[in-house]
Amino acid sequence: MRLGKRLWLIIVIKFIIFFGIIKWLFFPNYLEKKFDNDTQRSYYILEQLTKE
Amino acid sequence: MEITDVLVDWSRAQFALTALYHWLFVPLTLGLTFIVAIMESIYVRTGDEWWKKTTQFWMTLLAINFAIGLATGIIMEFEFGTNWSNYSWIVGDIFGAPLAIEGLMAFFMESTFFAVMFFGWNKVSKKTHLLSTWLVAIGSNLSALWILVANGWMQHPVGMYFNPDTARNEMQNFGDVIFNPNAVSKFLHTVSSGYVMASLFVMGISAWYLLKKRDTLFAKRSIIVSASFGLITSLFVITTGDNSAYNVAQTQPMKLAVMEGLYKGENRAGIVAVGVLNSEKKFGDNQKAFDFKIEIPSALSFLGYHKIDAFVPGIEDMLYGNSQKGVMGISQKIKEGKIAIEALKEYKNAKKIGDKDRAEIAKERFEAHQAYMGYGYLQKPEDAVPNIALSFYSFHTMVALGTWFLILFIIALCAVLRDKISSKRWLLWAMVWSIPLGYIAQETGWIVAEVGRQPWAIQDLLPVGMATSNIASSSVMITFWLFAILFTGLLIAEIKIMLTQIKLGVEGGN
Structure with a gap:
């Protein structure tokens, strides 16, 4: 039982760190954040692919 | 702000770090689930309570x-969206389907039956429990x-069409993506190597x-x-490894050449069994590629093309x-790639001003040279050579480690079946130390797969510098x-937890 509790605790802490801190603080979706719609995103990527 | 080499290198290092750590956990789960399923099957068949205890012990370590x-792989998905957004956009349509299926089918199936497997002893019938374990x-x-279908597609992109309007690869044939020979051999080779890893783990402990x-x-x-x-x-790993090498020869010949340190092509090319590369060797000079090597003649020709004189x-x-x-x-591919990029730019500009005829001509030109598009982003030919x-x-x-494991399994099996294993302390220590060797083999396998395909995020189409x-x-x-740190x-x-549990032993830990 002690092992089970310890593993559940690790899972909970890990999920809090992954989703509550890392994802939220450090890993925003770059294109989602920067542009409002897919047309703008497509245009941006095409610009990136074809710039000199 | 420009995309610099420093940014690309750190992004790659970060992805490599998370992938390598993630892969420390995955192969053991892949293989140990089958080993406990086999042990539990013996328990259900024989009714021997010792087999139940044995199953439960390994299930605890599992x-x-x-x-x-759990979820260490999710970090890589975070990185796709943040560090590799160009890549994510371009592959989105191809990756979406396999990853969604993984989430919906495999993950839920795995998670649901995990609960029954871990918490269902004495709550469900023996057969229901066994079914859950399987x-x-x-x-x-x-x-x-x-996941490996997605990775196989990156190594050999098939079944898609690059839409110049959306800048995305759109799936044309799901069957081609799933049955991509590269993906099939990668899946079989990878999971079977996980079975070997788990076998080493159980044997070593x-x-x-x-x-x-x-x-x-x-x-x-x-x-x-x-x-x-x-x-x-192990025998299956060898077979699937042979198949992987064959696929690499057909679709990623540069990877095969660097895997073998083959600078100059040859008929009846041999495989280097043992060798030390000449660190002074430069492309195009007359120096030897190796300071020392022992070669198996014609083996590379046979491995790569199934003909000894290929x-x-x-x-x-x-x-x-x-x-x-x-x-x-x-150099020729770079020229072709630059034409494709120029044509794509022409298409984009023509569409912007509504010149349909010019756009159509540019699109045709783009499609004619598209196969080499990624090369157009390389600065010089040497950039196309991996480390x-x-x-x-x-x-x-x-x-070498795979060969050692095969020999070890044979010796260990013979010794245990003759009931002489307890007296062979050298063999027992070799089994213990083969656990870390198993992990080294796992990680080096992925290094070959991923470093060997550089500079590509998508083979021939998108270099890592453009994917960042x-x-x-x-x-x-x-x-x-x-x-x-994490x-x-x-x-x-x-x-630490594993060692504590192992020290408690089969009676103490259940």
């Missing part, structure tokens, strides 16, 4: 590995299937019990199951071209070290 490794094993491996002269019946039984499973799956192109053939053998040089030393030594380490998001390299550095902490927790 639970530790599963709990600590479904966990199958579900875990199905999860790996979809059992050997430790024999060295300590405790839980001997449990240990010997575990060795019989793991050595048998390891032996069969021509295997070397790095320099591909760099500078070899018209006699019909090998196009990288030779890292690929070569990783490949040969993996093969235009973000601050300092933020990537910070998260790199954050992950290094994953090292998880690894220490895994080892």
Whole structure:
């Protein structure tokens, strides 16, 4: 039982760190954040692919 | 803000770090689920309570590995969206389907039956429990299937069409993506290597019990199951490895050349069994590629093309071209790629001003040269060559260790079946120390697969430099070290909890 509790605790802490801190603080979706719609995103990527 | 080499290197380092750590947990889960399923099947068939205890002990270690490794792969998905947004956009349509199937089918199947497997003893019938254990094993491996289908597509993109309007690869044939030969061989080779890893794990820990002269019946039984499973799956790993090499030769010849340190192509090319690369060697000079080597004649020709006299192109053939053998040089591919990029730009501009005729001509031109588009982003031909030393030594380490594991399984199985294993302390120690060697083989395998395909994020179409998001390299550095600390902490927790549980033994831990 002690092992089970310890593993559940690790899972909970890990999920809090992954989703509550890392994802939220450090890993925003770059294109989602920067542009409002897919047309703008497509245009941006095409610009990136074809710039000199 | 420009995308610099520093940013690309840190983004790659971060992805490599998370992938390598993630892969410390995955292969054990893939293989151990099958081993506990086999052990539980013996318990259900014989009714022997010792087999139940044996199953439960290994299932506990599986639970530790599963709990600590759980969701470590999700970090890579975070990185796709943040660090690799160009890449994510371009592959979105191809990756979406396999990853969604993984989430919906395999993950839920795996998770649901995991609960029954861990918490269902004495709550469901023996047969229902056994079925759950088998479904966990199958579900875990199905999860790996979809990820590896996605990875196989990156190594050999098929079944799609690049839409110049959306800048996305759109799926045309789902069957081509799933049955991509590269993906099939990658899946089979990867999961079967996980079975070998788990066999080494069970065998090594059992050997430790024999060295300590405790839980001997449990240990010997575990060795019989793991050595048998390891032996069969090692043979399968060799077969699938042969198939992987064949696919690499057809679709990624540069990777095959660097894996073998083959600078100049040749008929009847041999495989280097043991060798030391000449670190002074430069492309195009007359120096020897190796300071020392022992070669198996014609083996590379046979491995790559299934003909002993087949021509295997070397790095320099591909760099500078070899018209006699019909090998196009990288310089020519760069020219083709630049035409494709120019045509794409022309298409975009023509569409913007509504010039349909000009857009149509540009699109046709783009499609004619599109196959080499990625080369257009390379600065010089040498950029198309992966790190030779890292690929070569990783490949040969993996093969040497795989051969050692096969021999070890045979010796261990013979010794345990003759009931002489307890007296062979050298063999028991070799089994214990083969656990870390198993992990080294796992990681070097992935290094061969991923370093060997550089500079490509998508083979021939998108180099890593173009796949990266235009973000601050300092933020990537910070998260790199954050992950290094976090994953090292998880690894220490895994080892510590595992060791505690192992020391408790089969009677103490259930």
